[in-house]
Amino acid sequence: MNIHEYQAKELFAQFGVAVPKGVAVTSAAEFDDALAKIDTSGGIMVKSQIHAGGRGKGTFTDGFKGGVKFSPTKEKALENAKAMLGNTLVTAQTGDAGRKVQTIYFTEAANLGKRPDGRDDEYYLAILLDRATSFPVIVASTEGGMEIEHVAHHTPEKIFKVQVDPAVGLQAFQARQIAFSLGFSGDLFKQCVTLVTKLYQFYWEKDCAMVEVNPLLVTKEGKLLALDAKVSFDDNALFRHPDVVALRDLNEEDAKEIEASKFGLSYIALDGNIACLVNGAGLAMSTMDIIQHFGGSPANFLDVGGGATKDQVTAAFKIILGDANVKGILVNIFGGIMDCNVIATGIIEAVKETGLKLPLVVRLEGNNVEAGKATLAASGLTIVSGDSMADAAQKIVKLVNAK
Amino acid sequence: MSILVKEDTRILVQGITGDFGARHARLSLDYGSQVVAGVTPGKGGQVFEHAGKKVPIFNTVAEAAKQTGATVSAIFVPPPFAADAILECFDADLDLAVAITEGIPVRDMVRAKRAMAGRRTRLIGPNCPGIVTPGRGDKSSGGCRIGIAPGYIHLRGNVGVVSRSGTLTYEAVWQLTCRGKGQSTCVGIGGDPVNGTSHLDVIKLLNDDPETDAIIMIGEIGGNAEVEAARWIKAHCKKPVAGFIAGATAPAGRRMGHAGAVIGGAEDTAAAKIKIFEECGISVAATPSDMADALLRIWKG
The missing domain is CATH 3.40.50.720 (NAD(P)-binding Rossmann-like Domain)
Known part of the structure; x- marks a missing residue:
């Protein structure tokens, strides 16, 4: 689960991680009050709150440029905030449709900028799981403010990593290693050790999937601040963090994916025209692959889980049919334990209930498969049966391309 | 064995x-x-x-x-x-x-x-279908079934199967059984990012098992476990191996975190893993329907 930057910073502050002071609001009527609560003497950052990166370089659909803007005065901040709120921001990560900005975050911008000694003042810090070792890893770099993938590709020597042994947690020497690797000394060194320690505590206690601070910034006054914050949580651990669940913003999630999750379906929309409905994540992924292999284009990932009940199949068909691009459906069920005849009956009822008119190819395999196929054939519906995954994929591609 | x-x-x-x-x-x-x-x-x-x-x-x-x-x-x-x-x-x-x-x-x-x-x-595991060592009875009954796999699709024989995914394992097993090729042991290692046993761990066990003559390894996008196993196979494995990687059409970035790419490197994608499989002498199945045949192209049983 993802949260907004302002929510992440509120959590950071709770854990003692230094952030610029800020106020988030959802309506223009609150702008004045919000700006009155912070120190605007050194200018204000006006930040669109959406769950996607690249906001600063993004463009709104009405042509307004920049989803994150430094505003030297209150008046300019109001002007920028009004231009952003309710507007749709398109960034490198949102896709062409963009995301509607429903929250504006004002933060104090005093003392930002280059340090007096001219040294680069932006750093990178992230904590996530290293899958190779199954240990949390802290990633730090002196190259803040740019894409970490870019740094990793061009100057990998500027990325420093520390693996944290979960048996003992983050050790003081490891926090010092990070601070030394970033070139800090004196008071900034101490601030960095504290910040890394508290950030790790936050990552671990709140079951984060990833915490990313980019940039981590040194102000002109010599304070180390998390200027941006990107946080995601492990969905499996949400049951023990009701405070985190309360931060969920359904506006940022795909309505069809939310609907699907109510029926125990895992659904991800793609841009093709052949929908698929499959049991099991691996089989669902490879069903998409085989559609493409035979010249088609998958419209979605849809895993109905271990079973495939009539209610689930009906819900799945409704979600699939909500996508206007869909021109045909491939159902691929390996009914290892479940009775294929029960699944076939469910499919027929779902077709009748949804009034499905699109080409439908069903590939059933497993327990009592002959009875299942006979039930489909006797239904009087134009359901095409596939004998193998390859056969089924070729049939649906042919039917859709013939239209 | x-x-x-x-x-x-x-x-x-x-x-x-x-x-x-x-x-x-x-x-x-x-x-x-x-x-x-x-x-x-x-x-x-x-x-x-x-x-x-x-x-x-x-x-x-x-x-x-x-x-x-x-x-x-x-x-x-x-x-x-x-x-x-x-x-x-x-x-x-x-x-x-x-x-x-x-x-x-x-x-x-x-x-x-x-x-x-x-x-x-x-x-x-966790989040896995479990393990099956097929029995010698009717529809492989009498075997050891731990977990949730359908037992009857198996046949006792000499192919070891290792996979993260349950239903893809059943798919591979059923293809083998339909072609008269039985299995020694089928292991689902699970789809979670942190699991107890890796592809490589299972490959090493299968390589040492006298009853196993050939191996099917099924993987998917994310992490580098399949790549690690493939490189070991090239250097040490004495037995023919066929492989399949799911997720060629999966949208990038949906499950990978932003900084995850730094850790995983460029070997995370299906295309990259398939290329490494081929370099390591693994017979790659072009589609999930082709898993057993990919093995039979390099192993006559």
Whole structure:
């Protein structure tokens, strides 16, 4: 689960991680009050709150440029905030449709900028799981403010990593290693050790999937601040963090994916025209692959889980049919334990209930498969049966391309 | 022989009184597997009955193992308590813990995996279909079925199968069985980012198993476990290996974190993994329908 930057910073502050002071609001009527609560003497950052990166370089659909803007005065901040709120921001990560900005975050911008000694003042810090070792890893770099993938590709020597042994947690020497690797000394060194320690505590206690601070910034006054914050949580651990669940913003999630999750379906929309409905994540992924292999284009990932009940199949068909691009459906069920005849009956009822008119190819395999196929054939519906995954994929591609 | 489990392996089921655990305990008993104990804290002394078989229930794994000689646990405990169930298997010095549970918090698994270091217990999973060593009876009955795989699709033979995905494993197994090629042992290592046993661990076991003559390895996008296994296969594996990678059409960035790409590097994608498989001499299945045939192109059985 993802949260907004302002929510992440509120959590950071709770854990003692230094952030610029800020106020988030959802309506223009609150702008004045919000700006009155912070120190605007050194200018204000006006930040669109959406769950996607690249906001600063993004463009709104009405042509307004920049989803994150430094505003030297209150008046300019109001002007920028009004231009952003309710507007749709398109960034490198949102896709062409963009995301509607429903929250504006004002933060104090005093003392930002280059340090007096001219040294680069932006750093990178992230904590996530290293899958190779199954240990949390802290990633730090002196190259803040740019894409970490870019740094990793061009100057990998500027990325420093520390693996944290979960048996003992983050050790003081490891926090010092990070601070030394970033070139800090004196008071900034101490601030960095504290910040890394508290950030790790936050990552671990709140079951984060990833915490990313980019940039981590040194102000002109010599304070180390998390200027941006990107946080995601492990969905499996949400049951023990009701405070985190309360931060969920359904506006940022795909309505069809939310609907699907109510029926125990895992659904991800793609841009093709052949929908698929499959049991099991691996089989669902490879069903998409085989559609493409035979010249088609998958419209979605849809895993109905271990079973495939009539209610689930009906819900799945409704979600699939909500996508206007869909021109045909491939159902691929390996009914290892479940009775294929029960699944076939469910499919027929779902077709009748949804009034499905699109080409439908069903590939059933497993327990009592002959009875299942006979039930489909006797239904009087134009359901095409596939004998193998390859056969089924070729049939649906042919039917859709013939239209 | 086989790997990890044999027909006579004695199995205990943690969570045998829950719907999910009970259902699959019954299916394993029907298959002829030696389910000898159940564990549900607080229900010790009760008996799980199915088709005339009586399975005693114990409060603790240690007690169940001591009283019944069970050496392997099948874990069907709900996610919030599953890591605790896994740690209890380590404490009882079982040979093997097979965690079927889906949805265990990553932090719990990070701790459990760390606690596994230095212990004799091997963990398979979590979020996996389990292990099957097929039997020699009708529709492979009499084998050792631990987990949720359909037993009847198997056939006893000489192909080892390792996969993260349940249904893709069944797909591969069924293709083999339909072509008259049986399996030595099929292992689902699970789809979670932190798991107890890797592709490579299983490949090494299959390579050393005298009954296994050939291997199918099924992987997917994310992480570098398949790549690690492929490189080892090129250097050390004596047996023909076929492979398949799911996720060629998966949208980038949907499950990978932003900084995850730094850790995983460029070997995360299906295309990259397939290329490495080919370089390592693995016969790659172009589609999931082609898994058994990909093996039969390089192995006559």
